[in-house]
Amino acid sequence: MADSKIENVIGALALAFADTLQRDAQAKAPEPGPAASAITLIGHVPGLSIERLRRALSLSHSGTVRLVDRLVAEGLAARFSAPDDHRAVALRLTPLGETTCSAILAARQTGLASALAVLSSEELQEFGKLAAKLLRGLVSTEDHAYRVCRLCNYTACLDCPVEAELA
Amino acid sequence: MADSKIENVIGALALAFADTLQRDAQAKAPEPGPAASAITLIGHVPGLSIERLRRALSLSHSGTVRLVDRLVAEGLAARFSAPDDHRAVALRLTPLGETTCSAILAARQTGLASALAVLSSEELQEFGKLAAKLLRGLVSTEDHAYRVCRLCNYTACLDCPVEAELA
DNA sequence: AAAAATATATGCTCGGAGCATATACATCAA
DNA sequence: TTGATGTATATGCTCCGAGCATATATTTTT
Numbered sequence: 292m293a294d295s296k297i298e299n300v301i302g303a304l305a306l307a308f309a310d311t312l313q314r315d316a317q318a319k320a321p322e323p324g325p326a327a328s329a330i331t332l333i334g335h336v337p338g339l340s341i342e343r344l345r346r347a348l349s350l351s352h353s354g355t356v357r358l359v360d361r362l363v364a365e366g367l368a369a370r371f372s373a374p375d376d377h378r379a380v381a382l383r384l385t386p387l388g389e390t391t392c393s394a395i396l397a398a399r400q401t402g403l404a405s406a407l408a409v410l411s412s413e414e415l416q417e418f419g420k421l422a423a424k425l426l427r428g429l430v431s432t433e434d435h436a437y438r439v440c441r442l443c444n445y446t447a448c449l450d451c452p453v454e455a456e457l458a
Numbered sequence: 459m460a461d462s463k464i465e466n467v468i469g470a471l472a473l474a475f476a477d478t479l480q481r482d483a484q485a486k487a488p489e490p491g492p493a494a495s496a497i498t499l500i501g502h503v504p505g506l507s508i509e510r511l512r513r514a515l516s517l518s519h520s521g522t523v524r525l526v527d528r529l530v531a532e533g534l535a536a537r538f539s540a541p542d543d544h545r546a547v548a549l550r551l552t553p554l555g556e557t558t559c560s561a562i563l564a565a566r567q568t569g570l571a572s573a574l575a576v577l578s579s580e581e582l583q584e585f586g587k588l589a590a591k592l593l594r595g596l597v598s599t600e601d602h603a604y605r606v607c608r609l610c611n612y613t614a615c616l617d618c619p620v621e622a623e624l625a
Numbered sequence: 626a627a628a629a630a631t632a633t634a635t636g637c638t639c640g641g642a643g644c645a646t647a648t649a650c651a652t653c654a655a
Numbered sequence: 656t657t658g659a660t661g662t663a664t665a666t667g668c669t670c671c672g673a674g675c676a677t678a679t680a681t682t683t684t685t
Contacts, residue, residue: 295614297586298570302479303620304589307596307606309476312469324641342663354642356665361641378650378663403465409595414588419464421577421585422471428576429474439474447462453470491672509632521673523634528672545632545681630683636676643670651662 308406315402316442319394321365325350327395328441329358330384333368334392335445336437338381340373347437367391396444423452430456475573482569483609486561488532492517494562495608496525497551500535501559502612503604505548507540514604534558563611590619597623 313327320327325348332347333339345355359382362368367388373379384392407415430436436453443451480494487494492515499514500506512522526549529535534555540546551559574582597603603620610618 293614294571294582295567295611296616297582297589298567298574299610299615300586300593300619301574301589302475302566302570303606303610304593304596305472305475305479306609307593308469308472310605312472322641340663351643352664353644353666357641360665373663376651376663380664399469400462400465403469404461406592406596407465407468409591410588414591415461415464417584418588418592419467421581421588422464422468424576424581425573425585426467426471426474429471429573438477439470442473443466443470444462447460448466449463452467489672507632518674519633520635520675524672527634540632543632543682547633626685628683628685630681632679632681634677634679636678637674638676639672639674641670641672644668646666646668648665649663651660653660654658655656 308403311402311406312399312442315398316395319391319398321367321391322361326358326362329362330367330388330392331395331443332437332441333382334384334389335440335443337383338371338373340376340379340381342379343434343437344382346434347441349438362388395442399442400444400447427452427456433457475570478569478573479566479609482565483562486558486565488534488558489528493525493529496529497534497555497559498562498610499604499608500549501551501556502607502610504550505538505540507543507546507548509546510601510604511549513601514608516605529555562609566609567611567614593619594623600624 316327316331317323320330328348329344332344341355341359342352344359345352348355350358359368359370359380363370366385369383369385371381371383373381410418426439430439430453436457440448440451440453483494483498484490487497495515496511499511508522508526509519511526512519515522517525526535526537526547530537533552536550536552538548538550540548577585593606597606597620603624607615607618607620
């Protein structure tokens with residue numbers, strides 16, 4: 292099999308996976324777009340600032356502020372003043388936000404698992420090993436790491452290759 | 459390695475790959491969003507109708523019509539009446555559109571190749587084999603196939619697993 | 626031939642996203 | 656301490672893509 296063909300197949304698979312991942316996640320979010328990622332990120336990093344969120348989501352500053360406005364209006368998140376830097380906002384999920392976050396992660400997990408079900412256990416292990424190697428090669432900065440892991444279920448990702456690469 | 463962790467890693471990798479893929483592709487397109495996919499799809503399927511394009515891009519009808527309006531206004535595509543169905547529009551790329559299409563595919567290819575460079579040749583073969591198996595399991599309808607392959611370089615994808623699955 | 630379905634086009638409105646700007650706080654220099 | 660610069664957040668303004676509802680043309684079905 293020629294390399295260019297392999298690259299094509301991998302690219303198509305990545306698009307397909309990312310599509311279903313985002314579709315499943317967004318279906319449980321209050322609105323389409325980056326809201327689902329914002330919720331899971333805040334859920335994983337309580338006290339996250341708007342600026343870090345902005346970089347993780349690759350949005351403009353005002354876009355991020357408005358997104359947070361909407362999340363707060365929906366009762367999913369709340370603003371606190373950051374203890375260490377009084378300019379910054381510390382974002383946290385409300386109990387309702389936590390529930391939504393769990394629903395998003397569960398939906399994402401279900402979709403992924405069913406897409407991977409065609410692989411045998413050995414194949415899944417092998418695929419995961421190579422995926423981890425690729426992931427380590429991709430992530431360089433902390434901002435990029437937040438971006439890549441924006442829909443991850445962190446409780447399931449102890450010993451994450453992204454963290455390993457940054458450390 | 460627990461399955462849930464493997465799924466997490468694979469999901470993150472898919473997001474990361476899809477991100478760079480779309481970023482690289484959109485950088486060569488006249489506008490962000492689905493324009494890059496529209497151009498490569500029309501490039502691969504000359505005579506494509508707006509309705510098929512709509513389904514491949516998961517847009518509304520009016521959104522697709524307006525997108526095509528813009529592509530035509532930019533001189534990248536042209537509308538013809540379809541020979542078999544006089545209701546339908548047959549879309550084709552102009553020479554300028556072909557150039558843009560090639561640039562998009564080349565940028566996508568470059569980004570993918572560099573992301574995959576950390577794998578050895580054997581690992582790449584193995585990863586591609588498993589990716590092809592996953593892809594075959596994912597694609598069911600022809601519309602979905604167009605969607606999955608919306609940024610593929612079709613000339614590099616002879617004997618594509620998606621086509622194999624549909625046949 | 627009439628009715629239903631399909632493909633495209635367009636007026637209208639909504640809402641998310643960015644730009645420019647304003648304010649508050651932090652940090653560094655003198 | 657004070658002043659200057661940089662950083663974090665907020666908001667008025669505008670633009671533009673996206674969907675809804677509707678209209679028209681063509682094909683298919685009855």
